[in-house]
Amino acid sequence: MEIFTTLIPYILRGLNITLSVTAIALSFGLIFGTLLAIIRVYGNQALARLIAMYVSVIRSLPHILLLLIIYFLIARIVNLTPFWAGSVSLAIISSAYQSEIVRGAILSVPSGQMIAARSIGMTRKQAIWYVIIPQAIRHMIPPWSNEAAIVIKDSSLVYILGVPEIMRQAQYYSGRNPTKPFNAYLAVAVVYFVLTFITNRGLDALEKRIRIPS
Amino acid sequence: MDPNKNVIVKIEDLHKSYGQEEVLKGISLDILEGEVVILVGPSGTGKSTLLRCINQLTVPDAGRVWVRDVELTDPKTNIDLARQHIGMVFQSFDLFNHLTALDNIMLGLVHVLKMDKDAAREKAMMELDRVGLANKYENYPGQLSGGQKQRVAIARSLAMEPVVMLFDEPTSALDPELIGEVLVVMKNLALDGMTMLCVTHEIGFARDVSTRIVFMEHGNIVEQGPPEIILNNPKLERTRQFLGKISDLH
Numbered sequence: 309m310e311i312f313t314t315l316i317p318y319i320l321r322g323l324n325i326t327l328s329v330t331a332i333a334l335s336f337g338l339i340f341g342t343l344l345a346i347i348r349v350y351g352n353q354a355l356a357r358l359i360a361m362y363v364s365v366i367r368s369l370p371h372i373l374l375l376l377i378i379y380f381l382i383a384r385i386v387n388l389t390p391f392w393a394g395s396v397s398l399a400i401i402s403s404a405y406q407s408e409i410v411r412g413a414i415l416s417v418p419s420g421q422m423i424a425a426r427s428i429g430m431t432r433k434q435a436i437w438y439v440i441i442p443q444a445i446r447h448m449i450p451p452w453s454n455e456a457a458i459v460i461k462d463s464s465l466v467y468i469l470g471v472p473e474i475m476r477q478a479q480y481y482s483g484r485n486p487t488k489p490f491n492a493y494l495a496v497a498v499v500y501f502v503l504t505f506i507t508n509r510g511l512d513a514l515e516k517r518i519r520i521p522s
Numbered sequence: 523m524d525p526n527k528n529v530i531v532k533i534e535d536l537h538k539s540y541g542q543e544e545v546l547k548g549i550s551l552d553i554l555e556g557e558v559v560i561l562v563g564p565s566g567t568g569k570s571t572l573l574r575c576i577n578q579l580t581v582p583d584a585g586r587v588w589v590r591d592v593e594l595t596d597p598k599t600n601i602d603l604a605r606q607h608i609g610m611v612f613q614s615f616d617l618f619n620h621l622t623a624l625d626n627i628m629l630g631l632v633h634v635l636k637m638d639k640d641a642a643r644e645k646a647m648m649e650l651d652r653v654g655l656a657n658k659y660e661n662y663p664g665q666l667s668g669g670q671k672q673r674v675a676i677a678r679s680l681a682m683e684p685v686v687m688l689f690d691e692p693t694s695a696l697d698p699e700l701i702g703e704v705l706v707v708m709k710n711l712a713l714d715g716m717t718m719l720c721v722t723h724e725i726g727f728a729r730d731v732s733t734r735i736v737f738m739e740h741g742n743i744v745e746q747g748p749p750e751i752i753l754n755n756p757k758l759e760r761t762r763q764f765l766g767k768i769s770d771l772h
Binding site: 421 | 577603605606607610612614618629630633662664682
C-alpha cells in the first residue's frame with residue numbers, strides 16, 4: 309500500500325519534468341538539427357565544414373560531459389534555471405545527431421527530384437520545402453525513433469544539475485526509505501520502458517500512415 | 523527555315539566542359555516557333571548537356587542562350603521565372619514521388635504560378651485528360667507504369683504553358699511496349715503546334731513528326747536538315763552510318 313501512497317506520487321512529480329525535458333530536447337533538437345542538415349547539404353562549403361566539425365565533436369564526447377560543459381557555458385552567458393539549461397543542453401547534443409539523421413534522409417531523395425522541381429520554375433527554397441523535405445521525412449522516421457529513445461533516457465542526465473526528474477525523485481525516495489531502494493528504481497525502470505515503448509509504437513504507426521502508396 | 527516565324531530558342535556558340543573533356547564545342551542552333559527538332563547522335567556527345575544548358579540546369583562555360591527574347595545566360599535574368607515556361611521531360615520521369623498524379627501537376631501551378639487551388643485542380647485535370655490519364659488522378663507514381671509516369675510528367679510540364687518543350691530521351695527507360703503511348707502523346711503535341719526539341723533514338727517518330735533532324739557528335743553539330751533528307755540522303759557518310767545503325771535497332 310505504501311507504494312501507492314508515497315512512491316508513486318513521488319515518481320509522478322518527476323514524470324512531468326522528464327516529459328518536458330524530453331519534449332524540449334527533441335523538438336528544439338529537430339528544428340536546429342534540420343537547419344544544420346539543410347545548410348550542410350545545400351549551403352556554402354565553409355559553413356558546411358564547420359557544421360561537420362560541430363557534429364563530429366559532439367558525437368565523440370560522452371553526453372554527461374557535454375551536459376556539464378554546455379551547462380557551465382550557458383550559465384556564463386545567461387541566467388537560466390537548471391531545468392532550462394539542462395533541456396537546452398540536451399537539445400544541443402541531440403541536434404548534432406538529428407542533423408545527421410536529416411542529412412541522410414535528404415541525401416536519400418533521388419537527385420532528379422530537385423532537378424525536376426527546378427525545371428518547372430521552383431526556387432531552390434520551394435523545391436527543398438515542397439519536394440525534398442516531405443520525402444525526406446518518410447526516410448527519417450525509423451532513425452529518428454531511435455534518437456527519440458536515446459533522448460528519453462538521456463533526460464535522466466539532468467539530475468546531476470539538480471533537476472527533479474524521475475531519476476532524481478527515485479533517489480530522494482530511496483534516501484528517505486533506505487530499506488527499500490529497489491522499489492523506487494524498479495518503478496523508474498518501468499516508466500522509461502513504457503515511455504520508450506509508446507513513443508516507438510507511435511512513430512511506427514506514423515510511418516505506416518504517411519507511407520507513400522505503391 | 524521559314525523566316526516569317528519567330529525564333530523561340532536561340533543558342534549561340536555554346537561551350538561546356540567537364541574537367542578536361544569539352545562536351546559542347548561551340549554549338550549554335552535556332553529553333554523556330556512550331557518546329558519539332560530531333561537531336562540524334564552517339565551517347566556521350568553532349569545532347570543532354572545541350573538540353574540542360576538551355577534552361578540552365580547546367581550552366582554553360584561560354585556562349586549565350588535566349589528563349590523568346592529573354593537571355594537565360596545573362597546573370598541578371600531571373601532564371602526561376604524563365605524556367606516556368608520551358609517544359610522539360612526527363613528520361614527517368616522524375617515525378618514527385620510523394621504526390622498523386624494530380625498533385626504532381628498542381629504543385630507548380632499553385633506554388634510557381636500562384637494559381638488558386640480550385641483553378642489549379644481544374645487545369646491539372648484538363649492536362650491529365652490531354653495525356654489520357656484523367657482516371658489515374660489519385661494514383662501515386664509508384665502505382666503507375668513507366669509509360670503512364672512519363673505521360674504525367676509531360677502533363678506536369680504542359681500545365682505550365684511552356685513556349686518550348688525539351689525532351690531528354692523520354693522513352694529510353696521504357697519497356698518497348700510502353701514506348702508507343704508516350705510517342706502518341708508527343709505526336710499529338712507536335713500536331714498542336716508545340717515547339718519541341720527532343721533527344722531521342724526513335725527514328726520512326728523523327729520521320730513522322732519532326733521538321734528537322736540535327737545530328738551531333740563529339741560536341742559539334744555535324745549535319746542537320748529536314749527528316750526526308752537526313753534519313754534518306756544525308757550529305758555525310760558518318761550521318762548515314764549512324765542513322766543506319768539506330769534504324770536497324772528500332
